[in-house]
Amino acid sequence: MSNGVEQPVNSFTIVDAVTIFGGVALFARWLLSTSLGRQSLAHSKPRRNCMAPATPILLFLAWLLGGGLLLSLTLQIMGNAAPWQKAFWGQLASSIGSLGVVVIILILAKLDFARGLRGLGLRLPTAPKDLGLAFLTLLAVWPLVLAAMSLTILITKKVSGGEYEVPQHEALKLITEYPALPLQVLLVVMAVVVAPIVEEMLFRGLFQTTIRSYLQRPWPAIVLTSILFASIHPYVSHWPSLFVLALGLGYSYERSGSLLRPIFMHALFNGINIAGVLTQQPGWI
Numbered sequence: 038m039s040n041g042v043e044q045p046v047n048s049f050t051i052v053d054a055v056t057i058f059g060g061v062a063l064f065a066r067w068l069l070s071t072s073l074g075r076q077s078l079a080h081s082k083p084r085r086n087c088m089a090p091a092t093p094i095l096l097f098l099a100w101l102l103g104g105g106l107l108l109s110l111t112l113q114i115m116g117n118a119a120p121w122q123k124a125f126w127g128q129l130a131s132s133i134g135s136l137g138v139v140v141i142i143l144i145l146a147k148l149d150f151a152r153g154l155r156g157l158g159l160r161l162p163t164a165p166k167d168l169g170l171a172f173l174t175l176l177a178v179w180p181l182v183l184a185a186m187s188l189t190i191l192i193t194k195k196v197s198g199g200e201y202e203v204p205q206h207e208a209l210k211l212i213t214e215y216p217a218l219p220l221q222v223l224l225v226v227m228a229v230v231v232a233p234i235v236e237e238m239l240f241r242g243l244f245q246t247t248i249r250s251y252l253q254r255p256w257p258a259i260v261l262t263s264i265l266f267a268s269i270h271p272y273v274s275h276w277p278s279l280f281v282l283a284l285g286l287g288y289s290y291e292r293s294g295s296l297l298r299p300i301f302m303h304a305l306f307n308g309i310n311i312a313g314v315l316t317q318q319p320g321w322i
Contacts (some may be wrong), residue, residue: 056179063177078255080290084158084246085151092145093243096138101269104134114252121215125223128211132227135235142238158296159240171289171301178285178302186278193274204272209314221315228311233303240266240283241290241299249291259287282306 048166071077107130115123143154150156190203208224215221240262249258263283267276286299 045070056176057183060176060178060180063173064180067177070218078291081255082294083142083249083253083255084125084156084294086149086246086250088145088149088243088247090247090251091110092149093239093247096141096145096243097239099141100135100138100235104131105140107131107134108235121217121220124211124215128208128223128227132223132231135231139235139238142243143207146242157238157246158294160297161272162189163295164297167293167295167297168301170293171298172305174285174289174298175302175305178282181281181285182278185281189274189277203274205273207271209311212311212314225311225315228307229304232307236266237290237296237303241287242296245287245290254297256318257293259284259291262287 042263067077068074108127111127111130112123115126117125143159146157146159147153154160186203194200208228212221212224215265244265245258248261249255252258263280264284265284266283270276270279286302289298289302290296
């Protein structure tokens with residue numbers, strides 16, 4: 038289960054309308070300049086590495102099972118503590134487990150990738166450029182994410198024959214249920230910092246790189262990694278929109294060669310969603 042927030046904002050405002058218009062314009066420009074996307078990754082180079090095929094799977098299991106185990110143990114240790122305190126320490130333990138996985142990935146990248154961390158795509162001098170282009174790429178992808186979510190809601194309503202509301206991510210539920218400031222600050226840090234770093238290192242950095250090494254083509258690797266990324270999230274109704282988001286994350290990685298770009302995109306996406314909840318809570322306006 039992902040500890041990120043990846044969930045499109047459900048409310049629609051004038052700002053959303055302007056954002057969608059700008060995003061559609063950027064996406065249309067991309068289509069026209071890349072022969073409808075066919076030439077979009079023509080010059081993308083694979084990342085040379087000697088990583089074992091099982092490495093991404095083992096680290097994924099360590100992240101998934103280790104984080105869950107730490108969370109469960111922490112909740113047991115806390116005993117009769119207040120609910121928000123149990124949530125705080127549980128989420129903190131899970132975050133520490135995620136950061137441990139990040140450290141392992143950095144060590145392995147240093148050893149297994151040609152040019153080490155630079156070969157993985159971690160180049161700090163490019164961070165300002167990556168941040169700006171991450172914003173523009175997310176803007177272009179945003180209308181497609183909303184369209185996927187809207188289509189999912191429409192189909193679900195037709196199938197169920199009734200009203201349907203997109204379920205809220207667990208982190209957003211915690212923010213809504215427990216207004217304690219320490220917990221909210223921790224959840225923001227998890228959503229905007231921890232989750233984007235560990236998930237992009239795992240899925241784009243390791244899985245996508247490994248799949249591309251065997252398939253020798255970027256788009257199949259992006260698609261397969263995006264399917265895996267979407268499927269780890271608990272709500273099936275989120276999968277189509279998360280798949281579309283992941284396509285944008287994977288494309289930005291292959292297009293730029295920088296892992297910072299999808300990390301920034303992921304952080305911005307989560308930040309937008311969590312800000313939508315926080316600004317509706319007393320004391321955050």
